[in-house]
Each structure stands twice: as structure tokens, then as C-alpha cells.
Amino acid sequence: MTNTILIIGAGIAGLSAAQRLAEANLPVLVLDKGKGMGGRMATRRVGEAVFDHGAQFFSAKTPDFQHFVGKAAELGIAREWWPGIADTRHPRWVGTNGMNAVTKFLGETQSVHQGKKVIQIQAISGGWRVSTDDHEPLEGAALLITIPAPQALDLLENSGFHLPENPLRQIAYHPCLALMATLDRPSSIPSPGGLQTNGAVVSWLADNYQKGISKVPSVTIHASPDFSRKHLDGDLQEAGKLMLDAVQVFINPAEVLEWHIHPWRYSLAYERHPAPFFEAETAAPLLFGGDGFGIGNVEGAYLSGLAMAEQLIGNSKR
Ligand SMILES: Cc1cc2nc3c(=O)[nH]c(=O)nc-3n(C[C@H](O)[C@H](O)[C@H](O)COP(=O)(O)OP(=O)(O)OC[C@H]3O[C@@H](n4cnc5c(N)ncnc54)[C@H](O)[C@@H]3O)c2cc1C
Incomplete structure (x- = not known):
């Protein structure tokens, strides 16, 4: 069995997990159904016009995310859009050339396969097999699922996979x-x-x-x-x-x-699981994360990915 860690979703949660795991020399493969990286940190061009049409700005209130945003700002990839004012003491940050550039920066050194929609997951000896809509089965020792919770629930159901304790049902999005x-x-x-x-x-x-x-x-x-x-x-x-x-x-x-x-269909998660991720009780690691976990939004999704990675790094040292 390969020791690759499979990550479903190349939004900021999946990419922050991938980056942290790669730093710890753990092999990672990220799969995303979209044509590009970034998920809801989306930037679209129509002729000469450019639009951030998903996330509009992000906060950086926590040291881990401040560290990442600081690095992106040094390279000119992120910038302060709106200084902290009375009602929002924290500045609002944006991608200098669009929100999507921030996730591209995070994912640039990662192994990301785009145009791969995962339609089923299956527990196998020593790990996981995932099937994609282009019929390419991939195997990994651990699986991180960072897609919006309702989509993760559909994936579990399509896979005939039942979790006795399942906090995903409580997560809700506008x-x-x-x-x-x-x-x-x-x-x-x-x-x-x-x-x-x-x-x-x-x-x-x-x-x-x-x-x-x-x-x-x-x-x-x-x-x-x-x-x-x-x-x-x-x-x-x-x-x-x-x-x-x-x-x-x-x-x-x-x-x-x-x-x-x-x-x-899913923008801001208004009901969230309080912890930054959920680990299922399965033989090989299966973790769920993203903005439906912890503090939510862009910053919470980044921290969720990081926390999932730290959990796997901790497991691998045991
Ligand atoms: C309109 C809108 C406005 C928002 N405004 C703000 C804001 O101003 N500030 C803020 O902080 N946050 C905002 N958000 C929320 C913010 O964008 C999200 O919290 C954050 O980007 C979520 O990141 P994520 O990695 O958890 O999920 P996502 O970015 O959704 O990433 C999940 C990825 O999984 C992929 N995927 C899904 N299903 C599958 C599958 N079966 N197989 C393979 N890949 C799959 C998707 O293509 C996607 O790329 C906004 C969101 C929207 C939509």
C-alpha cells in the first residue's frame, strides 16, 4: 500500500493541509472536481473585467494564518484592503490580483489533480480507495475530505458508507x-x-x-x-x-x-462543528474538515486544513 495521503478538495482547507503535510515530507495527492484551484476563493475574468465572485476578503486574527498571510503579503500576493476600524478591529485582506491568487500560491508546489470529481470512497486493507468520475481509482493510506459538508454526506451515501457518529449533518450553509x-x-x-x-x-x-x-x-x-x-x-x-x-x-x-x-449553493457556514476537524473511527485515518469546522470562513478553513495535517503528522510519529 502506498503511503500517499489523499485529499479531496483543493480549496484553502485542502491546500493548507497539503502544504503542511508536504513540509513534513509526507506524500500528498489533492483531487478537485474544478478546473482550477481555490474553490470558493474564486476569481473570474469576463473580457477585460475581473471579478472576485466568491469570498470577498478575509481576516487574519490567528498567529498561524497571520504567518501565512504575512508571507503572501511579502510576495505581493495578498494585501490589506480595508484597515481595521472601530467595528472591525482587524483589517480585511484580499488577493492583490484576486482571491484565487492566494490559493494558487498555497497550492503551487503541491500535487493537485484537477477535473477529478470523487464519486465514491472505499475502505481497503491499510487505507482508502477513491473512484473519480473519469474512472481512475486512486489509493492512499489516509483520506482527508474538505468539501462542503452536504457534499461530503452525499459522497458517503453514494459510497454506502455509514458513520455511527456523524457531525456533518449539523453543518449548514447559506x-x-x-x-x-x-x-x-x-x-x-x-x-x-x-x-x-x-x-x-x-x-x-x-x-x-x-x-x-x-x-x-x-x-x-x-x-x-x-x-x-x-x-x-x-x-x-x-x-x-x-x-x-x-x-x-x-x-x-x-x-x-x-x-x-x-x-x-454553499457560501458561508452558519452552523459549524466546533472543533477544527472530525476524525472518524475507521481502521485507516479518515478526517473531515473545511469551513464547516471551527471558526469558519477563509481563515477557519485554512486552520482546519492545518489541524488535520498536524493530526496526521502526530499519528505518523507514534
Ligand atoms: C459568495 C461567497 C462569499 C463569501 N464571502 C466570504 C468572505 O468575504 N470572507 C470569508 O472569509 N469567507 C467568505 N466566504 C466563505 C469562504 O469562501 C469559504 O469559507 C472558504 O473558501 C472555504 O474553503 P474550503 O477549502 O473549506 O472549501 P471550498 O473552497 O469549497 O473547497 C472545496 C473544494 O472541493 C471541491 N470538490 C467538491 N466536491 C468534490 C468532489 N466530489 N470531488 C473532488 N472535488 C470536490 C470543490 O471544487 C472545491 O474546490 C464566501 C463564500 C462565498 C461562496
């Missing part, structure tokens, strides 16, 4: 409709280009031009959790029009040249 609009001139969103509206339709707007990631004026608009839940499986074009109407005052006098909408 959906979020993310609208990306290219404008003919700058928006009226006040400096530094982010606005929490907490409205019934729209909860957040960001100006990617002011943020410095887009060469042409472009805005990202996030629908509120209630609105997103109501329209997630409905007519997205209709939902998009309602979202644009709701924020017209922050777009005027600019005209929208084109717009696209991305429905995130």
Missing part, C-alpha cells in the same frame, strides 16, 4: 447568488469599494475596479441569504434583474454593459 456586472464607468460605491447593505434582496456589493483587481469598472453583487434561498433553483435571469434594480443607486450613473450570475 446559499448566495453572486452577480457580476461590467460597467461603462466607475460605480458609486464609496471608497474603498465594499458595502454591506444587509438589504432584503442584496447584502453586499464590491467594486472590483476600486479593489484593484479589474482594469475596467466591474462590480460583484451578493444576494441576501433569504433572497438566494428563494431563487437558487428558479429563474436566475429574473433574480438578477431584481438584484440590479435593488442596487441601482450604487451603480448610477454607470450603465451595465453585461452581467452574469453564479449560484453558490
Whole structure:
């Protein structure tokens, strides 16, 4: 049996685990169904316009994450967007060229196989076998699952795998409709280009031009959790029009040249497992982590990955 550690998910949790394990000289293989790395730290280009359409910024309140963000900042990959002010004493950080660049930096030296959706897992002697949708079975001595909890539950069910104690069921996420609009001139969103509206339709707007990631004026608009839940499986074009109407005052006098909408079924985890990961009672290690564990968000997902890696490194020394 190979001693490779398999990680499902190349979001920030899977990549932070991979990086820490590689530092400890443990062989790692990360599998992701997407075309790129980063998961919900997503940046999209439409013509000349660039959009952060998933995570908008991140905090760095804990020493481990501050260390990582500090290194990324030294290399010009991350930067402070919003200084700490009265209500948020901690600055808000962003990827200098988009959020996705931060995860690319984390994953650049890792072995990441993209376009591989894991559809089944199976316990085998001394480890795990995972099957992907391109029918390539892969084996590893340990398995880390860092995908959103509802997707992990589906994976377990498809695999006919039952866990007697399963905290994944308690983890819950808000959906979020993310609208990306290219404008003919700058928006009226006040400096530094982010606005929490907490409205019934729209909860957040960001100006990617002011943020410095887009060469042409472009805005990202996030629908509120209630609105997103109501329209997630409905007519997205209709939902998009309602979202644009709701924020017209922050777009005027600019005209929208084109717009696209991305429905995130899982955005922020509002119910989480309190510990940074969950280890199942299985013969070979099986750990679950990601932003549904611990403090949540980008920072919590990073720390979850790190904690899973430390657990395996501790096991390997025993
Ligand atoms: C619209 C939106 C706004 C947000 N705003 C903020 C914010 O401002 N600040 C903040 O801190 N956080 C924010 N978040 C949350 C933040 O993005 C997440 O907490 C964090 O990125 C989660 O990282 P992760 O590694 O746990 O999961 P993910 O980033 O979801 O990574 C999981 C990966 O697993 C892959 N995957 C899933 N299923 C499979 C499978 N079967 N096989 C293989 N691969 C699979 C996915 O492709 C994905 O790449 C936001 C999220 C969204 C969507």
C-alpha cells in the first residue's frame, strides 16, 4: 500500500493541509472536481473585467494564518484592503490580483489533480480507495475530505458508507447568488469599494475596479441569504434583474454593459462543528474538515486544513 495521503478538495482547507503535510515530507495527492484551484476563493475574468465572485476578503486574527498571510503579503500576493476600524478591529485582506491568487500560491508546489470529481470512497486493507468520475481509482493510506459538508454526506451515501457518529449533518450553509456586472464607468460605491447593505434582496456589493483587481469598472453583487434561498433553483435571469434594480443607486450613473450570475449553493457556514476537524473511527485515518469546522470562513478553513495535517503528522510519529 502506498503511503500517499489523499485529499479531496483543493480549496484553502485542502491546500493548507497539503502544504503542511508536504513540509513534513509526507506524500500528498489533492483531487478537485474544478478546473482550477481555490474553490470558493474564486476569481473570474469576463473580457477585460475581473471579478472576485466568491469570498470577498478575509481576516487574519490567528498567529498561524497571520504567518501565512504575512508571507503572501511579502510576495505581493495578498494585501490589506480595508484597515481595521472601530467595528472591525482587524483589517480585511484580499488577493492583490484576486482571491484565487492566494490559493494558487498555497497550492503551487503541491500535487493537485484537477477535473477529478470523487464519486465514491472505499475502505481497503491499510487505507482508502477513491473512484473519480473519469474512472481512475486512486489509493492512499489516509483520506482527508474538505468539501462542503452536504457534499461530503452525499459522497458517503453514494459510497454506502455509514458513520455511527456523524457531525456533518449539523453543518449548514447559506446559499448566495453572486452577480457580476461590467460597467461603462466607475460605480458609486464609496471608497474603498465594499458595502454591506444587509438589504432584503442584496447584502453586499464590491467594486472590483476600486479593489484593484479589474482594469475596467466591474462590480460583484451578493444576494441576501433569504433572497438566494428563494431563487437558487428558479429563474436566475429574473433574480438578477431584481438584484440590479435593488442596487441601482450604487451603480448610477454607470450603465451595465453585461452581467452574469453564479449560484453558490454553499457560501458561508452558519452552523459549524466546533472543533477544527472530525476524525472518524475507521481502521485507516479518515478526517473531515473545511469551513464547516471551527471558526469558519477563509481563515477557519485554512486552520482546519492545518489541524488535520498536524493530526496526521502526530499519528505518523507514534
Ligand atoms: C459568495 C461567497 C462569499 C463569501 N464571502 C466570504 C468572505 O468575504 N470572507 C470569508 O472569509 N469567507 C467568505 N466566504 C466563505 C469562504 O469562501 C469559504 O469559507 C472558504 O473558501 C472555504 O474553503 P474550503 O477549502 O473549506 O472549501 P471550498 O473552497 O469549497 O473547497 C472545496 C473544494 O472541493 C471541491 N470538490 C467538491 N466536491 C468534490 C468532489 N466530489 N470531488 C473532488 N472535488 C470536490 C470543490 O471544487 C472545491 O474546490 C464566501 C463564500 C462565498 C461562496
